[in-house]
Amino acid sequence: MGLISQQLPLPRDAADGAYPCLVLNADYQPLSYFPLSLWSWQDAIKAVFLERVNVVEHYDKAVHSASMEMTLPSVVALKDFVPQSRAPAFTRFNLFLRDGFACVYCGSDQELTFDHVVPRRLGGKTTWENIVAACSSCNWKKGGRSLRDAHMSLHRKPSQPTIYELQAQGRRFPPGYLHDSWLDFLYWDVELEQ
Numbered sequence: 001m002g003l004i005s006q007q008l009p010l011p012r013d014a015a016d017g018a019y020p021c022l023v024l025n026a027d028y029q030p031l032s033y034f035p036l037s038l039w040s041w042q043d044a045i046k047a048v049f050l051e052r053v054n055v056v057e058h059y060d061k062a063v064h065s066a067s068m069e070m071t072l073p074s075v076v077a078l079k080d081f082v083p084q085s086r087a088p089a090f091t092r093f094n095l096f097l098r099d100g101f102a103c104v105y106c107g108s109d110q111e112l113t114f115d116h117v118v119p120r121r122l123g124g125k126t127t128w129e130n131i132v133a134a135c136s137s138c139n140w141k142k143g144g145r146s147l148r149d150a151h152m153s154l155h156r157k158p159s160q161p162t163i164y165e166l167q168a169q170g171r172r173f174p175p176g177y178l179h180d181s182w183l184d185f186l187y188w189d190v191e192l193e194q
């Protein structure tokens, strides 16, 4: 936290995590959908003071200091465009997102877990091309066998998605859907072991 937010008294109900600010890229698309790009109100105000962002929307809530008052931004847009990285991170969340939060074998969205298509004992790697979302019952049924031995098939061949594909998928899941996962940020953002 910088100087500015230290000088501003905390609104009574603006505890840590309250009044999160959605961060848009300079093209007004969220900087990231998953996890949704959010700043604390302190960081948002700091960026406004540093003139790094334009305020798009604000909360009906202000912070005061002796000399000024400032409403808390709810949406800001970066002034400088941040190019998106070419390859999305290989994370649990992105993998579920690619597979639409559904089992690739039966389509169920219940008790999702991960399956190595080619089992590890047969040399299967932990990669975009070999990990799929699977419900625990399909995972159990497959039981470390190859697709052929398990008499199971994939709806489509898993591959590394582009950022654009993930963002298109992301639009199917409105931000509210993900609210709980903000808290689970660390879990979801842990890179899967390659």
Ligand SMILES: [Zn+2]
Pocket: 103, 104, 105, 106, 107, 108, 134, 135, 136, 137, 138, 139
């Ligand atoms: Zn299944």
